[in-house]
Amino acid sequence: MMSIRGFRRGGVTLPQRMAFSHDPIENAFLPIHAKLTLRAAGSGKEARLLVSEGEELREGQLIARADGKGTTNAHSSIPGIVRRIVRGRSPDGTALNTVVVSLAGSFSISGKRPERYIWKSLNKTDILHLLQEKGVTQVSTGIPLYDLLHGKKDGGPVQLVVNALEMDPYRRVEEAILIHHPQELIDACDILNKILKPESIAIALDAGLQTAYIDALRSHAKDADLKIGIESFKRRYPQDMPQLIERALRDKRGAAGSMLCLEPSTLMALHEAVVSNKAHIEQYVYVGGGAIKEPRIVKARIGTSLGDLFEECGGFKGLPERVVINGPLCGSLAADLDSPIEKTTRSVLALCHEETHSGAEQPCVRCGACVKACPESLKPYLLYKLLIAGRANEAYDLGLARCTSCAACAYACWSRLPLVQLFDRHKAQGQNHAQ
Numbered sequence: 212m213m214s215i216r217g218f219r220r221g222g223v224t225l226p227q228r229m230a231f232s233h234d235p236i237e238n239a240f241l242p243i244h245a246k247l248t249l250r251a252a253g254s255g256k257e258a259r260l261l262v263s264e265g266e267e268l269r270e271g272q273l274i275a276r277a278d279g280k281g282t283t284n285a286h287s288s289i290p291g292i293v294r295r296i297v298r299g300r301s302p303d304g305t306a307l308n309t310v311v312v313s314l315a316g317s318f319s320i321s322g323k324r325p326e327r328y329i330w331k332s333l334n335k336t337d338i339l340h341l342l343q344e345k346g347v348t349q350v351s352t353g354i355p356l357y358d359l360l361h362g363k364k365d366g367g368p369v370q371l372v373v374n375a376l377e378m379d380p381y382r383r384v385e386e387a388i389l390i391h392h393p394q395e396l397i398d399a400c401d402i403l404n405k406i407l408k409p410e411s412i413a414i415a416l417d418a419g420l421q422t423a424y425i426d427a428l429r430s431h432a433k434d435a436d437l438k439i440g441i442e443s444f445k446r447r448y449p450q451d452m453p454q455l456i457e458r459a460l461r462d463k464r465g466a467a468g469s470m471l472c473l474e475p476s477t478l479m480a481l482h483e484a485v486v487s488n489k490a491h492i493e494q495y496v497y498v499g500g501g502a503i504k505e506p507r508i509v510k511a512r513i514g515t516s517l518g519d520l521f522e523e524c525g526g527f528k529g530l531p532e533r534v535v536i537n538g539p540l541c542g543s544l545a546a547d548l549d550s551p552i553e554k555t556t557r558s559v560l561a562l563c564h565e566e567t568h569s570g571a572e573q574p575c576v577r578c579g580a581c582v583k584a585c586p587e588s589l590k591p592y593l594l595y596k597l598l599i600a601g602r603a604n605e606a607y608d609l610g611l612a613r614c615t616s617c618a619a620c621a622y623a624c625w626s627r628l629p630l631v632q633l634f635d636r637h638k639a640q641g642q643n644h645a646q
């Protein structure tokens with residue numbers, strides 16, 4: 212019998228708000244205008260622009276080249292004409308160069324039979340170069356995959372973990388990929404095996420996943436002659452955070468080497484780059500929330516606006532109270548419906564009032580629910596009190612820097628205190644001071 216893992220303390224049990232669907236993941240309509248921001252969210256840097264207004268572009272053409280560590284190549288997700296280059300806004304409201312491409316011309320990728328490269332004849336330097344060239348980015352962080360793998364390839368033993376856990380109530384993208392694309396995921400593991408030679412490869416998945424899907428993964432792994440472990444985790448938020456997965460696995464295996472957690476959507480982008488010679492121009496996104504008529508997962512072109520995706524999913528059935536990117540707990544509010552999806556977008560949610568967990572702030576009643584919820588053994592109510600009183604140094608002494616911003620404490624708080632917002636603000640200030 213397979214044992215089920217989890218973290219030792221803290222966390223909250225959240226309802227799964229997204230019904231599971233066995234339907235294949237469909238491609239979203241191509242956008243009439245694609246807004247392409249010139250950085251992956253989170254890296255803080257921009258790639259070097261290569262195109263100008265009025266220029267015709269092929270589908271997948273390079274429009275900006277990586278300019279040092281933390282930046283990544285960007286490609287046009289549709290064929291068309293560069294309509295404008297503007298200081299736009301990313302979904303979190305940050306000012307950025309945005310290339311607006313209007314759909315025109317013929318398709319060089321869509322509707323064509325995908326190329327299939329014989330990648331096994333490539334050496335690891337060639338594969339890394341391909342990942343860099345195709346702008347493949349780690350979907351959960353926005354870090355260029357080339358940077359991540361290049362740093363690991365000669366840096367001692369690595370344990371590779373495919374993180375298919377989805378503890379956020381509105382996410383099932385990674386699990387859906389695991390179910391619908393097991394062959395591609397195992398191929399991607401095989402490619403990573405060639406680059407990193409990891410000590411072990413494990414797939415972290417929800418203990419509730421049907422065994423038929425696990426058997427399919429095992430069978431493909433056997434065909435590829437790849438040894439892959441299956442690690443089942445009990446459903447408790449924020450178990451999908453890489454540091455908690457790492458802690459749970461280290462408890463079991465001891466501390467051999469560094470751990471690299473990559474989610475299935477990143478592995479799909481890697482697979483398309485190496486096997487199909489395709490740039491990272493698409494993203495698997497869950498479009499949902501209580502205000503959406505027909506919630507579902509789609510594979511959408513980067514640069515598609517949130518408004519277009521909502522429309523494709525039947526539009527609104529009620530007025531959304533909030534539009535959130537990447538989940539209600541750790542995500543960010545969308546600036547507006549024209550905001551585009553990026554390489555780091557995994558869900559876009561139009562939440563109605565009952566889902567926003569909002570309410571008037573009340574004074575702390577010292578109930579201790581936040582302490583019980585914190586997986587890092589912090590005392591969130593005390594950190595909050597110290598920060599409000601301007602005693603940030605004492606909050607750091609009590610471990611503020613260890614806070615992962617998981618928001619389990621805020622979810623558990625009866626008094627609706629904006630705990631995480633305050634922690635994040637102070638941590639960001641702390642980082643700015645340190646730079």
Ligand code: SF4
Nearest residue numbers: 585614615617618620
């Ligand atoms: S956001 Fe920080 S303080 Fe709150 S539960 Fe998560 S780790 Fe603990």
Ligand code: SF4
Nearest residue numbers: 575576578579581624
């Ligand atoms: S959960 Fe909220 S009300 Fe309860 S102790 Fe923590 S901060 Fe105070």
